Amino acid sequence: MERTALPRRLEWQLGQVVAIVDETPRTRSLLLDVPNWPGHTAGQHVDVRLTAEDGYQAQRSYSIASPPEERNVVLTVERLEDGEVSPYLTEVLQEGDQLELRGPIGGYFTWRVADGGPLLLIGGGSGIVPLMAMLRHRAAQHSAVPARLLYSSRAFEEIIYRQELAQLAAADPTLMVTHTLTRQQPPDWTGYRRRIDRAMLAEVAWPPSEQPQAFVCGPTALVESVASALVDLGHEALRVKTERFGPSGGTA
Amino acid sequence: MTKEFFSRGFLGRRREVTEAGRLPPGQYLTDGFPVLSAGPTPYTPKDRWDFTVVGAVETPQRWTWDEFQKLPRETVTADIHCVTKWSKFDTRWSGFSLDMLLATAKPQGQYLLAFCDGGYVTNLPLADVTNNKAWIVDTYDGAPLPPEHGGPVRLLIPHLYFWKSAKWVRGLRIVEEDQPGFWESLGYHNYGDPWKEQRYQGD
Numbered sequence: 001m002e003r004t005a006l007p008r009r010l011e012w013q014l015g016q017v018v019a020i021v022d023e024t025p026r027t028r029s030l031l032l033d034v035p036n037w038p039g040h041t042a043g044q045h046v047d048v049r050l051t052a053e054d055g056y057q058a059q060r061s062y063s064i065a066s067p068p069e070e071r072n073v074v075l076t077v078e079r080l081e082d083g084e085v086s087p088y089l090t091e092v093l094q095e096g097d098q099l100e101l102r103g104p105i106g107g108y109f110t111w112r113v114a115d116g117g118p119l120l121l122i123g124g125g126s127g128i129v130p131l132m133a134m135l136r137h138r139a140a141q142h143s144a145v146p147a148r149l150l151y152s153s154r155a156f157e158e159i160i161y162r163q164e165l166a167q168l169a170a171a172d173p174t175l176m177v178t179h180t181l182t183r184q185q186p187p188d189w190t191g192y193r194r195r196i197d198r199a200m201l202a203e204v205a206w207p208p209s210e211q212p213q214a215f216v217c218g219p220t221a222l223v224e225s226v227a228s229a230l231v232d233l234g235h236e237a238l239r240v241k242t243e244r245f246g247p248s249g250g251t252a
Numbered sequence: 253m254t255k256e257f258f259s260r261g262f263l264g265r266r267r268e269v270t271e272a273g274r275l276p277p278g279q280y281l282t283d284g285f286p287v288l289s290a291g292p293t294p295y296t297p298k299d300r301w302d303f304t305v306v307g308a309v310e311t312p313q314r315w316t317w318d319e320f321q322k323l324p325r326e327t328v329t330a331d332i333h334c335v336t337k338w339s340k341f342d343t344r345w346s347g348f349s350l351d352m353l354l355a356t357a358k359p360q361g362q363y364l365l366a367f368c369d370g371g372y373v374t375n376l377p378l379a380d381v382t383n384n385k386a387w388i389v390d391t392y393d394g395a396p397l398p399p400e401h402g403g404p405v406r407l408l409i410p411h412l413y414f415w416k417s418a419k420w421v422r423g424l425r426i427v428e429e430d431q432p433g434f435w436e437s438l439g440y441h442n443y444g445d446p447w448k449e450q451r452y453q454g455d
Contacts, residue, residue: 008453008454009452009453009454009455010452010453010454010455014257047337047451049278050259050262050264051257051258051259051262052258052259052262052263052264053258055258056264056266057264057278058262058264058265058280059278059280059337060337061336061337084264084265084280088259088261088262092260092261092262093259093261097259097260098257098259099259100257100259105439105452106438106439107437107438107439108290108434108435108438109290220286220287220400223287224287224293224400227291227292227293228292228293230292231292237291237292237294237370238291238371240291240292241290241291242289242290242291242292244286244287244288244289
């Protein structure tokens with residue numbers, strides 16, 4: 001059937017790497033200058049395309065870590081041991097290199113200050129990335145929408161954005177950041193030391209009566225169990241938005 | 253504009269010969285079976301489950317779980333392609349042909365909306381689910397379809413990107429005019445042909 005206006009295609013464009021930040025031993029942030037960036041909403045992602053000299057190409061999707069307010073588009077990439085694209089992005093790509101991308105993509109797992117709250121963010125590993133864009137957006141807007149982040153990492157050194165999260169929470173009484181470390185904890189660790197479960201959610205998450213907007217992002221197993229537990233605790237399924245992350249070769 | 257561009261130092265992993273011609277542009281092959289969905293996995297008890305064909309049809313249809321299970325089965329082996337770029341070859345399914353499920357209903361419209369537990373909807377031309385191109389499947393690799401993969405039943409339409417193969421599908425609404433579904437309203441392509449790389453609107 002005919003449509004009145006054809007939607008515009010998301011064109012591939014070149015961004016330039018203006019800086020690289022090591023976040024954790026396995027994770028790097030790429031700060032990209034993308035001249036024709038159309039703007040984005042926190043939570044969206046981009047497609048990245050690598051082209052070898054003989055024309056061979058590989059594409060993957062990466063969440064945007066930067067808020068819409070920031071000039072650069074920032075991607076935080078976790079190196080997957082047997083990956084094809086992430087080892088290049090985390091080990092080969094250098095400042096001054098160019099990177100081909102198109103986006104922003106995805107209109108569901110997104111949050112704007114105007115969407116209100118309270119905001120319930122639950123992440124595992126590199127699943128923090130789109131959630132961080134939301135927290136950065138919220139901070140950039142000086143929003144007082146109450147927010148809670150529950151973030152599961154394997155070890156203290158693997159907490160992505162650890163210092164920035166601590167700073168954000170210290171400066172903002174309406175933001176609560178809770179960590180759990182599932183495999184290894186420092187000797188003086190007083191926080192949670194297990195995978196996110198129903199009991200932890202009952203303690204940390206907003207009660208269902210507050211009707212929080214929940215965003216859950218991480219490996220499939222985490223997302224499945226957290227989303228089910230939230231529904232089980234009484235949160236309405238339609239207010240629980242999920243995004244899966246990580247290697248696609250798993251046992252899922 | 254970016255034709256001349258190549259990624260300094262990128263070698264890539266070359267496809268094996270067996271992949272030639274089977275992998276749509278921009279896709280990579282995986283052995284796993286990634287899970288993607290926009291919200292929590294719904295769990296509908298079998299005694300409250302039904303499957304319906306409604307809308308612009310001559311005779312609306314409804315099957316309970318037990319009735320559904322008595323319908324003639326087909327097995328399907330197919331390559332599947334997800335818009336998030338993974339493809340998986342030779343996936344094995346068992347279920348019920350849409351040709352059969354639609355035959356008694358006699359659709360009067362040329363499009364349909366597949367509706368699901370959890371509120372998900374996707375739109376399809378009728379021509380893409382008839383003539384041995386689409387199934388409702390309840391079995392994957394010889395075992396009941398796990399909930400996170402769409403169980404108890406999902407659509408299987410291998411020739412389109414896999415978001416069209418809606419999980420937790422509960423029925424089909426035949427319509428006379430095409431109308432975008434969930435992802436189709438959120439920037440994804442209305443039709444989704446992997447061989448034309450129709451990922452997003454305007455592709």
